[in-house]
Amino acid sequence: MLRVEFLEEAGDEIEFERSYYREHSITAEAAFLRELDHAISVVSEAPLRWPLHTQNTRRYVFPSFPFSLVYIAENDVIVVAALESHSKRPGYWHKRLR
DSSP states (O other), X not given: OOEEEEOHHHHHHHHHHHHHHHHHOHHHHHHXXXXXXXXHXXXXXXXXXXXXXXXXXXXXXXXXXXXXXXXXXXXTEEEEEEEEETTXXXXXXXXXXX
């Protein structure tokens, strides 16, 4: 399993969405967090399994929520660049990688 790090903006997106689901219900928040934990786990176990995305990133698409975990696999670490919302403009997070 590789170490996982988060760009600050990606961490902010995760916290925003967690809070959003929490406002709707504790059950929704728990489901979101389970899916996020699963995404992080499978990506850290086999980072090259998930398809190439843009700007040398890879993407794990959540099965039940409208998000993708966008990351870069670098040597011994996974860097999460975004919790990409499927309802936002594609590529809104690209500038983070510069």
